[in-house]
Amino acid sequence: MRKKKMITIKDIAKEANVSPTTVSNVIHKNYKHVSLETIKKVEKIIEEKGYIPNMIARSLVKRNSKIIGAINCLIPSERGSFIQDPFHTAFLGGVEKELSRRGYFIMLRTTNEKDELIALLKNWNLDGVIMTGIFEDEIYETLKKTEIPVVLIDSYVEDGKFLKVGLEDFKGGYLATKYLIEKGHKNILFVSPKIKPKGVLEERLKGYKKALEDFNIPFKVDNIYEHSTKIDECITLGKELSKRNDFTAIFVTADIMAAGIMSGLHEGGVRIPEDISIIGFDDLEISLITSPRLTTIHQDVEKKGVIAARMLTDYLEGKPVKERCVILPVKIVERESVRDLKRS
Numbered sequence: 221m222r223k224k225k226m227i228t229i230k231d232i233a234k235e236a237n238v239s240p241t242t243v244s245n246v247i248h249k250n251y252k253h254v255s256l257e258t259i260k261k262v263e264k265i266i267e268e269k270g271y272i273p274n275m276i277a278r279s280l281v282k283r284n285s286k287i288i289g290a291i292n293c294l295i296p297s298e299r300g301s302f303i304q305d306p307f308h309t310a311f312l313g314g315v316e317k318e319l320s321r322r323g324y325f326i327m328l329r330t331t332n333e334k335d336e337l338i339a340l341l342k343n344w345n346l347d348g349v350i351m352t353g354i355f356e357d358e359i360y361e362t363l364k365k366t367e368i369p370v371v372l373i374d375s376y377v378e379d380g381k382f383l384k385v386g387l388e389d390f391k392g393g394y395l396a397t398k399y400l401i402e403k404g405h406k407n408i409l410f411v412s413p414k415i416k417p418k419g420v421l422e423e424r425l426k427g428y429k430k431a432l433e434d435f436n437i438p439f440k441v442d443n444i445y446e447h448s449t450k451i452d453e454c455i456t457l458g459k460e461l462s463k464r465n466d467f468t469a470i471f472v473t474a475d476i477m478a479a480g481i482m483s484g485l486h487e488g489g490v491r492i493p494e495d496i497s498i499i500g501f502d503d504l505e506i507s508l509i510t511s512p513r514l515t516t517i518h519q520d521v522e523k524k525g526v527i528a529a530r531m532l533t534d535y536l537e538g539k540p541v542k543e544r545c546v547i548l549p550v551k552i553v554e555r556e557s558v559r560d561l562k563r564s
Contacts, residue, residue, distance in 0.1 A: 227271045236262050249323040288319055288532065289346045291337070292330045294353035305449075306476055306504045307521055308352070311373070314525025315350060322533045334358045341366055348532045351375075355416055369535050371528045376418045383535065384545040385528045389420045392517045392550040393427025396471045396499050399515075399552055401435045404561030405469035405497060408432075409461070411445040411481065412473040424473050424501070443467065451480045458484020461496075468497060468561065475500040475507045475516055482510055482557070493559035503553050512556035519550050 233240040245254050246262040348369040371383040400408050410428050415421045458481040472478035478500035490496050503518035535541050
């Protein structure tokens with residue numbers, strides 16, 4: 221059988237009656253000196269011929285790979301791949317959307333091992349990295365030593381070397397708790413994944429404590445639950461909480477956990493919001509299909525991904541980065557999971 225001839229840039233240039241340089245510019249999305257008509261013509265031929273650019277050769281010539289690493293440093297041992305988490309799915313959707321628009325590619329990886337991270341940065345010839353789950357640990361110390369541009373997501377590491385995209389976490393915790401208090405709730409549980417020092421969850425807990433303080437409500441250690449994010453274990457927690465009769469509301473720092481807890485409360489015979497009120501955090505799509513629909517703290521997760529990718533690609537392309545640290549706002553989205561005790 222005769223081996224099929226590999227399509228080259230020269231073949232495409234010949235058929236389009238343009239120079240190989242012009243074809244290369246179209247492939248690399250360098251449209252400055254290429255007419256719209258030529259762009260359409262070349263792209264049509266590329267599609268018809270099924271031409272795939274050789275990224276390895278391209279990286280050797282240009283000394284870049286057009287590959288951005290999206291690396292998660294929180295190991296989801298209980299839930300498999302981190303992209304199974306609805307938050308990360310939405311976030312990575314925003315990252316991929318912007319990288320694709322800018323002509324970049326994405327590589328996903330989860331690791332909290334320093335040596336593995338070093339190998340990733342060395343062997344994959346990454347142009348830049350978007351990192352989630354960074355604290356002041358050996359991973360952070362490793363990143364400090366690299367020359368690869370890095371965007372930290374939801375990190376409270378104070379280091380001007382890195383670009384950062386974060387959230388009003390303290391405000392979110394405060395708003396959620398204040399909202400419940402203003403609805404007449406005084407004994408409010410706080411449920412969260414494991415809280416690490418100098419992290420987003422600690423900030424949300426600080427916001428919770430501050431709201432209690434502002435309304436002269438005592439803080440109770442017994443009302444704090446650090447818990448697995450695994451759905452079936454959140455359902456179990458909901459069943460356990462259904463046996464407590466000394467609280468009227470729950471603030472959960474993640475919608476996905478809130479959904480599981482609600483299911484467990486239902487199974488335990490608790491009515492929401494008639495018996496127990498609950499408020500979540502993130503405003504993911506799951507909050508629209510819980511029963512009742514979940515009141516939550518909104519953050520634009522997809523936008524966070526878009527901004528992170530835009531900051532990094534602008535930096536790589538020598539464009540001005542107006543803000544090295546972007547903090548996105550939060551707000552309450554009222555649905556049906558919180559009862560107003562003052563109207564009862």
